[in-house]
Amino acid sequence: MEKFMWLVALVNSFIFCNAILELTGTHDTKGTWKSSITLPCVYGPSQDFVQQTVIWTLVRDQSPATVFRRDNSGDHIMLSRYRGRVSVPKYRPGDVSLEIEKLEMMDSGHYTCKVTWRAQNNSLLTKERTTTVKVVKVSVTKPIIRAGNLGFTVPKGARTSLTCSANGSPPITYRWFKGEPGGNTVLVSNHAVLMFDSLQTSDTGKYYCEAENKASSQVKQQSDAVQLTVRDLTKPAATVPSSENKANTMANDIFIVVCRVTPGSFLPLMLDFCFSQNTRNDRRRQTCSGINGKCKYEEGKPTVENNFMTQPVKENEYETISIKENIECKILVNAMESEYEVGDVQ
Template sequence: MLVVWDSTVNIYSCAVEGQEGLHSPVVCFQVKVTPQQFSAYKTLTCSTTCTLTGNPTYIWYKNGQIVTDNTSPYSVLPNAVDSYSCAVKGQEYLHSPAVCVQGQSCNRVTYTKRRICVLKGSTVDMSCTVGYYSTTSTFWFRSDKSTPEDLTRDPGYTGRVKHTGTYKGPFILRISGLIEEDSAEYRFTFKTYNFEWGHSFPGTTLSVTGLQVKVTPAAEGQKTLTCSTTCTLTDNPTYIWYKNGQNVQDNSSPMYSISSEDADSYYCAVKGHNGLSSPAVYGPKTTVSVSPSGEIVEGSSVTLTCSSDANPPVQSYTWWYKKNGGDYQSMTGPHHVFNQIQSSDSGEYYCEAQNEMGTDWSRTINMDVKYDPKSTSVSVSPSGEIVEGSSVTLTCSSDANPPVDKYTWYKKNGASLTGSEKTYNFTTISSEDRGEYYCGAENKYGHLNSSSVSVDVQYDPKNTSVSVSPSGDIVEGSSVTLTCSSDANPPVDKYTWYFQNKTFQNGFGQMYNISKFKSKDNGHYHCEAWNGRGSMNSTALMISLPGKQTSVMNAAVGIIVVVLVLILCLSGLMWFRKKASKSTSDTRHTADNGQGDSSPVYDNISGMAMNPTAAQTAATDDQDDVHYASVHFSRAKYEEVPLYSNVQLPQPQKQDEDFQYAAVKFNLPSAAPK
C-alpha cells in the first residue's frame, strides 16, 4: 500500500505501490476530533478509509512540528488553540490536513493555492493567511533547501522577489522573470510572541513551463499542432496561433490542424503573454558540407556532413549518392566518413532530412577525387600483323585525375624515345623498329609506367647467304654441308637450292648435304629463302676441289690479263701517235714520189688495213673509248717505209732482215670517222 498526497484537493488517496496511476480518488486518511466520554480531553484519530498493513506507526504534528511518536488515537485539551496533523512513519512528507481542536480558529497556515503553473518569463503571486495570533516575523522559503532561508536574501532571487503582508496577512510572495529553475515548493513560516510555526507542512508548489508546439499526424492527410506545456496552466488561458509570423487563430483549445504537406513556420502564445510565445516549428532547411574543403586526394580522410535547421529536430538523415554515373544509392546518418577515400567514391552526393513537419533535400555536390595515374597501358594500331613499310601508331592510355599532362616513351633495353605526346607514330616502320615498348604517364600527383607491348614487324627475307662446312679445303669424297641463312619475319619456312642456276630436286631444307664430294660437284651454288611475304636469292658460292680451276677463277684471271693488256696497248698507242706526228711530212713526201727506203709497218685491225691518218684522227677524238682485246708483237725486216691509212697486212715474207709485226684490235665507237 502506498499513500499518495493529492495537494490539489487537500486529500490523501490510496494506491498499490508500482501502480500509482491506478489509485482510487477516495480519502485515504484524515484527522478526526471526538470528545472523550466522562473526560475533559478530546481524542484525535488518524483515520483511513482503507486499512494500512503492517501495523504502521503514526506521527503527530502540533503547529507544524513533531510532538511525539504514538499510535492513534492521540488526546489533547479541548481549549487548545493549536492545529494538529498526522502522518505515517516512513512517509512523513505525506501529511493529513491540519485541523483545529476547537472550531476554525487556531494556529495554522492556509495557502490560497496549493499548486500553480505559470509561463516562463512571467510573474507569479503566491499567498497565504495565518490563524489566531498576530505575527512578529514572517518569511517565505524553498522547501528543498536544507535550512530554511528567506528568499529575499537568496542571491538566486536578487531583484526578482518581493514579500508583502503584515499582521495576519494575507502574506504575498511575488517572483518575476520566472525561469524553469524556479520550479519548487514554497512555504511560509512565522513567529509570534508565544511560539514559532514549524516547517514541515506542505506549501504552494510552483511549476514554471515554456510553450512548445508538438506535431502529430492525423487522419486524411492532416497533422495536428499542439501548444504544449509541462504542466496545466492556471486560469484556463486562451491560445493564439501564428503562421509565418501572422496571427491565424485565437482558441481556448491548445490544438490547431494543418495539411500534412504544410511545412510552413508555426508557433503559439497565450493571450496576455504574447511576448512569451513558443519556438516556431518548421520543416528542415538542409545543407551539405565537405571537410576538408578544397581538392580531395585519393587516400585522404574526408567527411560529409548533412546539416539541417529544423524544429522539431530532424528525426532521420538519409544520404543519396551516385557513384561514377551509376544509379543512386543510400546510406544513413548526419555524417559520412571516408577514412581512405578512393577514386571509386567519386560521384554526386546529397542528403535528405526529415522531421514531423516535412522533408527537405540539400543541394547536390560533386565529389571529385584526385589521384595519380593508374592502369597505364599501351595499345598498337593497327591491331593485326605489322608489315615493314606500313604506318603504325602506339597509344598510351592511363586513368588519372587530373588527366595525364606528360607522356614518356621507352624502348625496352634502350633509351627513352623522342616525344611526350599520348601517341607515338612510325610513319614507315622498319625491321629495326622491332622490340618491346612501354610508356610513362604523369600528372601533378605522380607517375606510372605501363607494362611493355611487343611490336613484331614482319618482312620478307633479306641478307640471304650461303655458308659451307667444313670451311677449309674440300677433300674429294668428304661430306660437305651447305647452310642457307636469311633474316626474315616470320622466319623462313621454305628453302630452295640451286646448282649452276638449276634447281635441286630434293634441295628444300635450310641445309643441303653432299655426302661424297667429287669433281662433278664443282660449281656455283646458291639458295632461295621464302617466308610467305616474299623471297630472296643468295649470291652464288663457288665450291670446287683444290687444283680445279673454276669459271669464276678463270674469269678473274682473264679480267686481270685484259687489264694488263689494255695498259700495254695504251702505252703502245701513245708511242705510235708520237711517232706518227713527228714523221708526217716525210711520209707524205715519200708517198708522192713512190719512194720508200724504210721498212713498212703493218697494222692488223680486225683483218683490215687502217689508214694512218684516219687512225690518228680516231685516236685523237675517241681515245678514252678505245678498248684493246689482245696485243701481239712480232719482228719483220723492212726498210723504213711511210705510214699508210689503210693497210692490208700481206703474208709474211722472208727478208734479209727480221720485221716486227703487231696484231692490234681496236674497238672504235660507231661515230668515229672511217
C-alpha cells in the first residue's frame, strides 16, 4: 500500500512538473530582412525547480551550432556573427525567448530552445522546443507624407518639415521631388525628412517622395503629391470698414440740412448748402432755425441765409442727413431749384 501511494505521488508530481515547466512558443515564423524578431520560449516558474541552463542552438544545412548559452557563469554568445545581435531576457522569470536584431538572410534555420532545471532532490529535468525561422525581403510599400506641427500651410520664415514613410525590408532609401509625378519635377532631397529651415514664398508648390529597398522586386514606390503653401503675413490685408468707421467717414463727407416746416411732416425747403470735410479737425456744426419764415444755417462765418415765405415753425426743429458723394448733393440741389427759391451763397 505504501509503495502504491508513493507511486501515485511520484506520478502526480511528474504530471504537475510537466504542466508547470512546459515550454510554449511558435513552430514557424517569418522575419523581415534587416529588422528584428523574437523567438518565444516561455514556461511557468516553480519554487520546487531552479533553472540551471538555457541553450539556443541553430540547425542550418544539417550543421548544428550553439548560438546562445546561459549558466551559472553568465550569458555567452557562441557564434561570432550573432554577437551584438542576440539576447535573452534576464529579469522576466520563465521567459527565455531569443531576440535577434538586424536579421540576415543566413539567419534562416531551425532554432531549438533547451532549458534544464534542478529539482529539490538534485535531479535534473530538461525540456526543449524548436522554431523554424525564414528570413524574407519585403518589398517597400507606397509611402505616405506627414506634415510637421504647422501643417501644409505655413507662414513665411517659419521652420517646418515633410516626412516620407514606407514599410518594407530596411534599408529603405527616399527621394523628394518638387512637382507632380509624370510632370516637370526637381530633385530636392535624398532623405526621409525634407527640412525647411526658413520658408520662402518660392517654396510654395507640390511635393512628392519615392521609396525603394533591395527586395527582389526592386520596385520604386511613389507617394501622392501634397500642396505646401507659404503665406507672407507681412503684406497688409484688405480690411472692411467697421460700422463705427463708416459713421465717422460719413460725418466727414457731405451734409444736407432739411428744416421741418409743418408739424408731423418733413418738407425739403432748400438744398443750396453742401460742403465736404476732409479731416475731423475741420468738422463744423450746422444749425438750422425756422423763425418767421426764415431758415438760417450757421457755423460762424460765412452765414448762408435764404428768404422765403412759409408757415412759421418752432426754433431748432430740424433734421440732418448725410450722404457720401458730392455729386448726390448737386443732383438734389438741382432737383429742388425749380420748386424752391434758393439764395446766393455768401
